[in-house]
Amino acid sequence: MGKNLFEEVTRSIDKDSGETVNIQHTIKKKVDRDKFAMVYLKDIGSILKLETKAEYKTLISLVYRASYNTNEVRAMLDVKQEISKECEISIDSVEKAIITLAKKNILVKKVSNGKPIRGVYILNPNYFFKGEDLERAKVVQIVLEYIIRDW
Numbered sequence: 001m002g003k004n005l006f007e008e009v010t011r012s013i014d015k016d017s018g019e020t021v022n023i024q025h026t027i028k029k030k031v032d033r034d035k036f037a038m039v040y041l042k043d044i045g046s047i048l049k050l051e052t053k054a055e056y057k058t059l060i061s062l063v064y065r066a067s068y069n070t071n072e073v074r075a076m077l078d079v080k081q082e083i084s085k086e087c088e089i090s091i092d093s094v095e096k097a098i099i100t101l102a103k104k105n106i107l108v109k110k111v112s113n114g115k116p117i118r119g120v121y122i123l124n125p126n127y128f129f130k131g132e133d134l135e136r137a138k139v140v141q142i143v144l145e146y147i148i149r150d151w
Contacts, residue, residue, distance in 0.1 A: 049104065057087035058097035058107065063123060069131035071123040071139050072110060108143050 012022035017111050050056050061083045062073045073079075075098050084091045098121075101107040109116040123129075124143055129136045 006054075010048050021105070052093075052097065052098070054087075054089045054093035055097040055100055057089060058083055059101060060093050061087060062098075062121075063128050063130070066128070066130040068137040069139075071120050071125055071129055071131070073107070073123055074119060075107075075121060076119045 010024040012024075013019065014021045047126040048124065050059070062075070066073050080091050080094045080098075083089075083094045087094075098107065102109065102121065104129060108124055110120040110122055111117065122139065122143055125136050125139045126143075129139065131139075
């Protein structure tokens with residue numbers, strides 16, 4: 001086993017005969033906490049309105065790329081090219097998907113000094129969050145402030 005894999009073996013022994021009657025093998029993998037994202041199913045209905053495979057694939061790729069505890073995702077040209085290659089879709093499809101996800105408030109433009117930052121979004125934490133629960137509450141408040149304004 002590798003240094004991040006652990007095997008646990010549980011044996012059940014018959015008390016009368018002393019024979020092993022059951023062996024259970026469990027393999028556990030140790031991973032970093034920031035490799036997980038929480039999905040909030042209460043509001044997932046909005047996400048079910050994804051209309052294309054490109055929207056779905058782009059969204060999943062962005063969730064994977066989200067920054068820990070901020071849910072920030074960057075959608076600059078280099079990232080769009082990576083998504084295009086990984087998902088086997090055109091860059092145009094990635095760009096259209098990002099625009100659509102933003103219109104649906106699944107992605108919310110990040111704002112600095114009262115202006116949206118080009119190519120930087122926050123994944124709406126009502127659907128997805130990558131980080132600690134306490135940090136999610138802060139991001140929910142920020143996203144609500146962002147959604148209220150219409151750019």
